[in-house]
Amino acid sequence: xxxxxxxxxxxxxxxxxxxxxxxxxxxxxxxxxxxxxxxxxxxxxxxxxxxxxxxxxxxxxxxxxxxxxxxxxxxxxxxxxxxxxxxxxxxxxx
Amino acid sequence: xxxxxxxxxxxxxxxxxxxxxxxxxxxxxxxxxxxxxxxxxxxxxxxxxxxxxxxxxxxxxxxxxxxxxxxxxxxxxxxxxxxxxxxxxxxxxxxxxxxxxxxxxxxxxxxxxxxxxxxxxxxxxxxxxxxxxxxxxxxxxxxxxxxxxxxxxxxxxxxxxxxxxxxxxxxxxxxxxxxxxxxxxxxxxxxxxxxxxxxxxxxxxxxxxxxxxxxxxxxxxxxxxxxxxxxxxxxxxxxxxxxxxxxxxxxxxxxxxxxxxxxxxxxxxxxxxxxxxxxxxxxxxxxxxxxxxxxxxxxxxxxxxxxxxxxxxxxxxxxxxxxxxxxxxxxxxxxxxxxxxxxxxxxxxxxxxxxxxxx
Numbered sequence: 001x002x003x004x005x006x007x008x009x010x011x012x013x014x015x016x017x018x019x020x021x022x023x024x025x026x027x028x029x030x031x032x033x034x035x036x037x038x039x040x041x042x043x044x045x046x047x048x049x050x051x052x053x054x055x056x057x058x059x060x061x062x063x064x065x066x067x068x069x070x071x072x073x074x075x076x077x078x079x080x081x082x083x084x085x086x087x088x089x090x091x092x093x094x
Numbered sequence: 095x096x097x098x099x100x101x102x103x104x105x106x107x108x109x110x111x112x113x114x115x116x117x118x119x120x121x122x123x124x125x126x127x128x129x130x131x132x133x134x135x136x137x138x139x140x141x142x143x144x145x146x147x148x149x150x151x152x153x154x155x156x157x158x159x160x161x162x163x164x165x166x167x168x169x170x171x172x173x174x175x176x177x178x179x180x181x182x183x184x185x186x187x188x189x190x191x192x193x194x195x196x197x198x199x200x201x202x203x204x205x206x207x208x209x210x211x212x213x214x215x216x217x218x219x220x221x222x223x224x225x226x227x228x229x230x231x232x233x234x235x236x237x238x239x240x241x242x243x244x245x246x247x248x249x250x251x252x253x254x255x256x257x258x259x260x261x262x263x264x265x266x267x268x269x270x271x272x273x274x275x276x277x278x279x280x281x282x283x284x285x286x287x288x289x290x291x292x293x294x295x296x297x298x299x300x301x302x303x304x305x306x307x308x309x310x311x312x313x314x315x316x317x318x319x320x321x322x323x324x325x326x327x328x329x330x331x332x333x334x335x336x337x338x339x340x341x342x343x344x345x346x347x348x349x350x351x352x353x354x355x356x357x358x359x360x361x362x363x364x365x366x367x368x369x370x371x372x373x374x375x376x377x378x379x380x381x382x383x384x385x386x387x388x389x390x391x392x393x394x395x396x397x398x399x400x401x402x403x404x405x406x407x408x409x410x411x412x413x414x415x416x417x418x419x420x421x422x423x424x425x426x427x428x429x430x431x432x433x434x435x436x437x438x439x440x441x442x443x444x445x446x447x448x449x450x451x452x453x
Contacts, residue, residue, distance in 0.1 A: 011152070014170070044170035048152035051182035052175035059151045089151045093127075 001029035006086040014044035032075030059090045102130030102445035109163045110436045115427035118436045135449035136191040144216045146186030174219045190246040203243030222272040235262030250305035264296035281329035300344040300401045304351035314344035332381025337368040343404035352380045357399040366396045376430045390433035407448040417443025
């Protein structure tokens with residue numbers, strides 16, 4: 001399953017400057033599975049998106065075709081062919 | 095002589111450099127917008143700067159520099175990771191290189207309360223299971239800052255002996271390299287419990303030791319300043335000569351085991367320096383008497399100094415350094431007699447460490 005992951009500017013340094021990364025996710029394709037595939041190539045990205053238990057970092061949002069994954073099924077959210085996953089840091093801090 | 099001071103703040107790391115410890119050049123921020131609660135200089139082989147960095151968005155890590163901040167190395171895989179199901183790393187509170195006889199060994203104290211050990215100079219760390227599995231752990235409390243091992247004191251001679259401390263957990267000691275741990279809080283009062291003398295649960299803010307006198311420890315507590323002369327088995331108050339027994343920092347002079355520095359704060363309920371004056375207190379007789387040091391420090395100062403935001407260098411005439419919640423950093427080139435401002439208007443200072451750069 002082909003999925004496009006959009007990388008925020010602040011994290012592009014750990015994906016060789018890429019604004020987006022294409023990943024091929026084996027079935028059943030979920031957000032968590034897509035992040036696993038991404039992690040294999042870019043461990044430095046993964047540790048910024050997920051903790052060591054693969055929990056999504058609280059202040060990072062994952063929009064699956066425009067809907068934040070926590071309103072869907074979290075890491076278990078299914079990804080249909082051609083899904084766009086947009087990663088955006090949430091507005092937080094002072 | 096060049097001295098470099100690493101200043102960890104809530105929004106990055108600054109480095110200050112001086113030839114005379116009076117005038118300073120400050121550069122930064124390094125790791126901008128990341129909380130830097132732990133910094134350490136490791137001068138056992140070359141000079142390495144270690145920083146525990148934590149992005150509010152992207153999580154914690156450890157960053158290393160072997161060229162005093164010109165470049166940084168951060169592992170792509172998490173250098174510190176909990177191998178257990180019920181915890182993940184929230185923050186690195188302490189990075190502590192072991193004595194020179196154990197090259198490569200660096201200890202890390204974390205939130206949640208755990209200890210990790212590196213044998214490769216801080217690139218990767220192994221979980222110390224013995225402390226995590228301690229039967230007291232479910233009852234360790236969570237101070238306002240979070241539940242963390244914030245203090246690690248490796249024995250200067252015996253690699254199997256390490257003391258750790260945590261807020262609302264207390265002091266623990268191992269004599270077998272971390273396999274087993276014993277609470278060591280006898281004599282430390284925990285006034286915030288119905289029984290103020292429990293085996294553990296004391297709110298220890300910082301413990302310090304001089305390497306030439308391994309049996310002695312000094313502790314600044316959440317109310318209470320103590321000394322142990324028997325390796326932590328028992329503690330006696332040394333607060334009588336201080337204006338208050340509250341504070342966070344405790345630092346031992348690098349060349350004199352009887353000389354210590356602290357920064358008293360009025361009380362738990364009034365976290366300001368006594369009379370609103372910025373003062374370091376020094377004892378040269380192991381806590382029996384204390385002297386206020388304020389030459390060059392402000393007389394109107396309603397800020398506080400955090401547990402790791404005070405340190406010394408190891409120059410023949412030792413420098414003393416501290417940073418405040420209000421983003422000011424001061425240095426004394428003469429063991430506390432006079433003070434000079436290193437930096438101001440930084441974010442909240444969480445950690446300060448100084449090193450004499452090897453020539």
